Amino acid sequence: MATATNLRIDNQILVIDKIISRHIDNLDALTRGTASQDILSQLRTFVEHIMLKIYANGQDIENTYDPNIRKAVNSVKKRGELKFLWKFHKSLQITTSHYALDEENSERLMLKYYEYLLRIKDFLKTNYSLNVLCNLDKFPLLQYGYECIDN
Numbered sequence: 001m002a003t004a005t006n007l008r009i010d011n012q013i014l015v016i017d018k019i020i021s022r023h024i025d026n027l028d029a030l031t032r033g034t035a036s037q038d039i040l041s042q043l044r045t046f047v048e049h050i051m052l053k054i055y056a057n058g059q060d061i062e063n064t065y066d067p068n069i070r071k072a073v074n075s076v077k078k079r080g081e082l083k084f085l086w087k088f089h090k091s092l093q094i095t096t097s098h099y100a101l102d103e104e105n106s107e108r109l110m111l112k113y114y115e116y117l118l119r120i121k122d123f124l125k126t127n128y129s130l131n132v133l134c135n136l137d138k139f140p141l142l143q144y145g146y147e148c149i150d151n
Contacts, residue, residue, distance in 0.1 A: 007060050009053045010130060016046040017132040024135050032140055033103025036110035040101065043113065044092040050120060051076045051085065053128065085123070088116040114141065 023030070023038045030038075048069050052061060055072035062068055077086045095101070095109055117133055124130040 012063055013049045016042050021135050024138050033107040036106035040096050040106050044096050047089045084119050
């Protein structure tokens with residue numbers, strides 16, 4: 001499970017991670033589409049808090065959109081090694097902010113976003129010793145006997 005921390009930003013990341021993980025754990029009771037809808041509703045905030053953590057550079061920082069999250073997004077955007085995070089955020093801004101997605105489209109997006117989530121999991125573990133998305137491997141990638149991920 002997640003590591004303990006005293007930073008407010010870390011705690012917020014871990015709270016969102018717990019919500020995402022709970023939806024993955026409940027896949028037996030939900031369809032993959034329903035779980036995807038619920039997870040997608042958390043991802044933009046999750047990514048923005050990760051960007052805020054990077055921007056804060058080890059400091060505790062206020063969880064406010066103006067100016068901190070806005071500055072954090074712009075800061076990450078300028079760092080080539082974090083291009084994946086910025087691209088993911090940009091995609092989430094479009095898909096999760098402006099549309100109410102049905103189960104089928106949510107499911108497709110989760111399959112598309114799975115690689116981003118793996119990269120985030122690895123990035124946070126490697127750079128901050130922060131364990132998130134520990135049960136991501138339980139999210140089913142196969143349907144009807146073939147992989148649904150488009151590359």
